[in-house]
Amino acid sequence: MSLRWKIFSLYLIILIISLALTGLYLYRYIERSYLDNVRVNNLMQANMVSNFVSRFVGTTSSYLIEPTIMEYAKQINSRILFTNINGRVLVDSASSKEFEGKVIKDYSDIKEALNGKGSTSIHDINGVGWAMYTAVPVIAKNNVVGAILISSSIDNIIDLLNSIKYRMIYTFTGIGFLVSLLSLLVASYITNPLKRLTEATNILSQGKLDYKVEVKSNDEIGKLANAFNKMSFSLMKIDEERKRFVSDASHELKTPLASVKALIESLINSKNQDIKFYKEILKDVDGELNRMTRLVNDLLELARMDKIKAVxxxxxxxxxxxxxxxxxxxxxxxxxxINLEFKGENNVFAEVDPDRFYRMVYNIVENGIKYTHDGGNVIVGLEEDENNIYLTIADNGMGISEETLPKIFDRFTRGDTARSKKSGGFGLGLAIAKEIIDIHEGKVTVESKVGEGTVFRITLPKKKKD
Ligand SMILES: Nc1ncnc2c1ncn2[C@@H]1O[C@H](COP(=O)(O)OP(=O)(O)OP(=O)(O)O)[C@@H](O)[C@H]1O
Ligand SMILES: [Mg+2]
Known part of the structure; x- marks a missing residue:
């Protein structure tokens, strides 16, 4: 099930439960208030009749009881029964006088009334409708002498309650539809950016590394989209770097290969040359092969360090x-x-990979010698404190131009091409040195001025952090 439908169903379940509970509570409350109202009213009326009857019962005026009950029943539009203490009906206000003479002490309300308590109950009388029975005792001289039962129709109230019930059901169903429609919209609103992110991830995995998603919100999804865009940007950078690296490396290999091929062809085509000629050419072939070997070794070293990232x-x-x-x-x-000198502290110890550390210092000092004019100086300095060692390699050579300086540690970066060709470097020495410093968790800075010289400053922690 998609996230959109999950959110939607969750909304729907919460909605149905809360609407049903609210509806039920409201309906019960309204029903109770209406019926309580009638109940109180009927009890009042029954008590009035009972008071009147109790005044006349057993007196010479008892003949007044029946006509008064008849009159009152007409007035309040209800049926009134008056029973004696045994539950025998003495007066029935209905014109049929159906109950007169019958014993109805088994009626629960009459039973209660004869026990001295008022009570009410609701009945669905077949073919007549809904009625409320209200019974109260008739008390004379502190004794229960009979009971009054009023039966009044509550059809109008039941009709009203039913109409309220249906109205509530319609309204709540309407609200339900409206809110579920809204929740569907909200669910789409929440999940659409996620859909776009999924599409973007698919596009990215198909190789379009610079693809960006547009999500403007500032919430978690917006942050995810930002992170995605950052990721795609760095993937693109890494890919560009890799492509440039491969093309530079193949270019570097192509040049000596072409030279070797040309040299060998000149050997093949030459006729009857003396041995000195052959030796000369083979020496050149050997030189080119050495160069290729060095390049392959450097590339292997870089590849290895890319993989390990820890020493x-x-x-x-x-x-x-x-x-x-x-x-x-x-x-x-x-x-x-060139005057090559060490001017630093002795007995300095640190936790390093000694072979790689050697390689790093070698590459930088070798540059110092290569790029310094005859008779110049290359000075290596070393200091330490509690936590770090500080290494400086300074020369008073050609210096590095401002535009090359920021790229100096990139693979295959060489300064002035004419100068580099003469010195025969690949532009990998400093890239390797930088990798070695990085895996030792150290730092390196360079200061250089063309024509004045260059200083490399390296800081390495004495103990590697775990
Ligand atoms: N001490 C220095 N003085 C002047 N230029 C320097 C110095 N060190 C490095 N450079 C410049 O930086 C470039 C990159 O140096 P790097 O050691 O990476 O490559 P390389 O010396 O050309 O070749 P490789 O070291 O692979 O044989 C050099 O080509 C050179 O132009
Ligand atoms: Mg070098």
């Missing part, structure tokens, strides 16, 4: 690792007569 750390001596990096890069620095 296995162990307490490592940071200053030692930095010295190892410097040692392995000294020969490169020497070829450019």
């Amino acid at each position: 296995k750390v162990r307490k490592s001596e940071i200053s030692e690792i930095i010295l190892d990096v410097i040692e392995s890069l000294l020969p490169l620095a020497k070829t450019k007569e």
